[in-house]
Amino acid sequence: xxxxxxxxxxxxxxxxxxxxxxxxxxxxxxxxxxxxxxxxxxxxxxxxxxxxxxxxxxxxxxxxxxxxxxxxxxxxxxxxxxxxxxxxxxxxxxxxxxxxxxxxxxxxxxxxxxxxxxxxxxxxxxxxxxxxxxxxxxxxxxxxxxxxxxxxxxxxxxxxxxxxxxxxxxxxxxxxxxxxxxxxxxxxxxxxxxxxxxxxxxxxxxxxxxxxxxxxxxxxxxxxxxxxxxxxxxxxxxxxxxxxxxxxxxxxxxxxxxxxxxxxxxxxxxxxxxxxxxxxxxxxxxxxxxxxxxxxxxxxxxxxxxxxxxxxxxxxxxxxxxxxxxxxxxxxxxxxxxxxxxxxxxxxxxxxxxxxxxxxxxxxxxxxxxxxxxxxxxxxxxxxxxxxxxxxxxxxxxxxxxxxxxxxxxxxxxxxxxxxxxxxxxxxxxxxxxxxxxxxxxxxxxxxxxxxx
Amino acid sequence: xxxxxxxxxxxxxxxxxxxxxxxxxxxxxxxxxxxxxxxxxxxxxxxxxxxxxxxxxxxxxxxxxxxxxxxxxxxxxxxxxxxxxxxxxxxxxxxxxxxxxxxxxxxxxxxxxxxxxxxxxxxxxxxxxxxxxxxxxxxxxxxxxxxxxxxxxxxxxxxxxxxxxxxxxxxxxxxxxxxxxxxxxxxxxxxxxxxxxxxxxxxxxxxxxxxxxxxxxxxxxxxxxxxxxxxxxxxxxxxxxxxxxxxxxxxxxxxxxxxxxxxxxxxxxxxxxxxxxxxxxxxxxxxxxxxxxxxxxxxxxxxxxxxxxxxxxxxxxxxxxxxxxxxxxxxxxxxxxxxxxxxxxxxxxxxxxxxxxxxxxxxxxxxxxxx
Numbered sequence: 011x012x013x014x015x016x017x018x019x020x021x022x023x024x025x026x027x028x029x030x031x032x033x034x035x036x037x038x039x040x041x042x043x044x045x046x047x048x049x050x051x052x053x054x055x056x057x058x059x060x061x062x063x064x065x066x067x068x069x070x071x072x073x074x075x076x077x078x079x080x081x082x083x084x085x086x087x088x089x090x091x092x093x094x095x096x097x098x099x100x101x102x103x104x105x106x107x108x109x110x111x112x113x114x115x116x117x118x119x120x121x122x123x124x125x126x127x128x129x130x131x132x133x134x135x136x137x138x139x140x141x142x143x144x145x146x147x148x149x150x151x152x153x154x155x156x157x158x159x160x161x162x163x164x165x166x167x168x169x170x171x172x173x174x175x176x177x178x179x180x181x182x183x184x185x186x187x188x189x190x191x192x193x194x195x196x197x198x199x200x201x202x203x204x205x206x207x208x209x210x211x212x213x214x215x216x217x218x219x220x221x222x223x224x225x226x227x228x229x230x231x232x233x234x235x236x237x238x239x240x241x242x243x244x245x246x247x248x249x250x251x252x253x254x255x256x257x258x259x260x261x262x263x264x265x266x267x268x269x270x271x272x273x274x275x276x277x278x279x280x281x282x283x284x285x286x287x288x289x290x291x292x293x294x295x296x297x298x299x300x301x302x303x304x305x306x307x308x309x310x311x312x313x314x315x316x317x318x319x320x321x322x323x324x325x326x327x328x329x330x331x332x333x334x335x336x337x338x339x340x341x342x343x344x345x346x347x348x349x350x351x352x353x354x355x356x357x358x359x360x361x362x363x364x365x366x367x368x369x370x371x372x373x374x375x376x377x378x379x380x381x382x383x384x385x386x387x388x389x390x391x392x393x394x395x396x397x398x399x400x401x402x403x404x405x406x407x408x409x410x411x412x413x414x415x416x417x418x419x420x421x422x423x424x425x426x427x428x429x430x431x432x433x434x435x436x437x438x439x440x441x442x443x444x445x446x447x448x449x450x451x452x453x454x455x456x457x458x459x460x461x462x463x
Numbered sequence: 464x465x466x467x468x469x470x471x472x473x474x475x476x477x478x479x480x481x482x483x484x485x486x487x488x489x490x491x492x493x494x495x496x497x498x499x500x501x502x503x504x505x506x507x508x509x510x511x512x513x514x515x516x517x518x519x520x521x522x523x524x525x526x527x528x529x530x531x532x533x534x535x536x537x538x539x540x541x542x543x544x545x546x547x548x549x550x551x552x553x554x555x556x557x558x559x560x561x562x563x564x565x566x567x568x569x570x571x572x573x574x575x576x577x578x579x580x581x582x583x584x585x586x587x588x589x590x591x592x593x594x595x596x597x598x599x600x601x602x603x604x605x606x607x608x609x610x611x612x613x614x615x616x617x618x619x620x621x622x623x624x625x626x627x628x629x630x631x632x633x634x635x636x637x638x639x640x641x642x643x644x645x646x647x648x649x650x651x652x653x654x655x656x657x658x659x660x661x662x663x664x665x666x667x668x669x670x671x672x673x674x675x676x677x678x679x680x681x682x683x684x685x686x687x688x689x690x691x692x693x694x695x696x697x698x699x700x701x702x703x704x705x706x707x708x709x710x711x712x713x714x715x716x717x718x719x720x721x722x723x724x725x726x727x728x729x730x731x732x733x734x735x736x737x738x739x740x741x742x743x744x745x746x747x748x749x750x751x752x753x754x755x756x757x758x759x760x761x762x763x764x765x766x767x768x769x770x771x772x773x774x775x776x777x778x779x780x781x782x783x784x785x786x787x788x789x790x791x792x793x794x795x796x797x798x799x800x801x802x803x804x805x806x807x808x809x810x811x812x813x814x815x816x817x818x819x820x821x822x823x824x825x826x827x828x829x830x831x832x833x834x
Binding site: 421450 | 726733743744757758
């Protein structure tokens with residue numbers, strides 16, 4: 011049986027572990043030079059900072075994950091630096107490109123997609139200036155390369171990653187000029203009971219917030235970012251506090267992020283239907299609790315199958331592999347399956363509270379100024395998108411046809427979420443009704459010049 | 464709902480017919496299964512090309528080209544029509560001879576392509592490789608944005624009084640000898656005229672009225688690169704048609720060649736990697752500087768293709784009031800506006816100035832000798 015696992019983050023590592031345990035030798039494809047995922051991002055070989063320095067409270071989990079990753083590589087057909095850019099579900103074949111060149115067709119009988127997530131961004135004036143990146147990007151720079159985006163960065167958005175990244179920067183010696191959380195303190199406090207479903211994580215979050223305050227990092231909650239200022243690069247953030255007083259805070263870099271969105275293009279190309287998850291504010295590929303997609307042979311786990319975080323990714327990765335094994339009538343651990351199902355149910359309750367605690371500020375996106383570029387690849391402004399709505403674009407793909415939104419290099423990975431908010435509010439409908447941008451291969455750009463076969 | 468004319472299919476031909484009829488005061492209802500311009504009209508290369516057509520198709524292409532000249536005024540919208548010229552390249556002496564042969568034919572039909580010889584092409588297009596040994600330029604040909612044409616025609620048709628109904632898939636079709644009864648989205652529509660502009664699916668409508676034709680699906684395999692410095696104004700083709708390529712002013716190079724595929728079970732069309740690689744290779748062979756450009760998207764859609772490469776265009780042989788316009792074999796984007804005009808003339812005047820003999824559905828359905 012040919013099993014392919016795409017992705018070697020927490021979900022992929024735990025999926026492969028279960029497959030190998032059952033005697034399966036999967037093909038394991040990872041887009042980066044090494045596995046480890048983003049939260050437990052591995053620095054390149056030769057970097058010497060300790061796990062404790064890199065991952066803080068996640069150090070133990072990171073060490074265990076990386077140990078499993080390294081143990082599993084030789085027991086699989088390990089293919090790092092490899093992009094899966096297309097799927098033909100009718101033939102069960104993946105098209106891959108390694109090191110930006112060598113093409114291969116990888117057949118599969120069963121496929122586990124562990125494709126992860128990316129930051130959800132809310133465009134504001136100045137967001138395309140040099141020095142502006144995402145929270146995830148800022149964190150990866152620190153963990154993978156040991157560099158910060160700036161010495162006095164401003165971190166803007168909402169969600170656990172905002173606070174975690176701020177603390178990591180403070181600990182690394184940067185002096186964050188401001189942590190701006192668009193969510194009011196009380197919105198978060200109200201969800202405290204729900205977040206007790208994962209008490210250690212919740213308490214850690216409280217600890218992070220307290221540690222930042224203790225270090226004297228300026229914090230603004232229930233605040234609104236108005237514009238990033240600068241000419242050659244970001245030099246200040248113009249923002250408004252909860253009392254509607256406006257401020258201009260100098261900085262040398264800005265990181266933005268309002269939660270995460272699944273990187274689910276491969277599920278889309280595989281023909282998996284999507285549903286709108288109103289709580290997460292995301293389109294999520296359809297799967298059952300174990301990770302089975304309604305497309306035969308396709309399984310999904312981790313944030314790519316709906317945002318759950320790194321811990322859930324480990325659980326859901328193992329669970330999807332067990333589902334695959336059970337479906338294939340191969341030995342699978344029934345006790346572990348039951349244990350994982352229980353944990354995943356509990357974590358879902360925690361996640362629901364977390365999503366309520368750090369909501370995507372959809373109204374800010376809907377109110378975006380006409381001149382703000384939503385799509386940075388094609389430089390399409392909110393005003394142009396509203397013009398498309400006025401020209402009778404009742405859904406996202408028609409808006410794309412009229413305005414070029416999502417037609418650029420990123421194919422809407424970045425702009426799709428805020429564009430849907432702008433379009434929905436212009437049309438006076440819900441964001442679910444405007445749909446989502448249809449996926450087309452290649453998932454990421456490939457060069458015209460292909461090596462001779 | 465009662466109308467004078469029912470149109471099934473909201474591609475370029477159907478939307479143009481709706482516009483031309485509405486402008487003449489006709490009560491016209493257009494039924495479109497999805498959104499207008501979602502299939503062949505919306506996903507094709509965007510070539511506004513007369514060059515290379517069979518002589519039997521030139522009068523229709525010329526009529527349509529005349530409409531393209533006033534497309535902005537006709538639709539009240541910018542559909543990015545640019546008469547940038549269509550340059551058809553020869554990569555061998557045999558291909559060069561083919562260009563000369565067609566140019567002589569075209570001259571008989573009032574078209575004036577111009578040969579560009581080896582030295583001139585090298586001089587004028589320094590980014591071409593030595594593979595290119597000559598070309599033929601049709602200066603009045605060009606390109607437009609396929610995503611904009613059908614919606615622009617539909618918008619103008621609405622403004623002229625037409626009823627354009629999207630998300631109205633036709634589920635029943637009948638004719639009682641005098642009028643058509645069409646059911647779509649739960650509503651009955653009746654009219655003495657029915658225009659079959661349903662693309663590949665037009666074959667099913669023809670079959671419903673006792674005129675089955677051998678129409679096949681055609682899925683053009685399309686690709687686009689990231690924006691590159693602007694270096695190419697003309698739209699390019701090659702003899703044999705296995706590559707077509709143009710650059711839009713913002714820099715992206717749009718090209719195609721080969722065929723995509725479809726999965727009937729889930730009504731999905733997909734570009735084919737093998738076709739994409741072929742087109743990529745042929746593009747680099749002609750323009751080496753594209754080697755390191757990145758393809759950012761590929762796509763396809765569904766057109767109808769006939770075995771003799773002519774569309775089915777003209778009155779039904781079985782059913783009075785039924786007029787067919789489908790199976791445009793990948794060449795319908797240019798002709799769409801003209802086809803709509805022809806259909807409006809057939810309905811209103813009982814005749815058109817475009818010879819339609821070659822496109823008659825009877826070529827597939829009539830008994831030999833019976834015309």
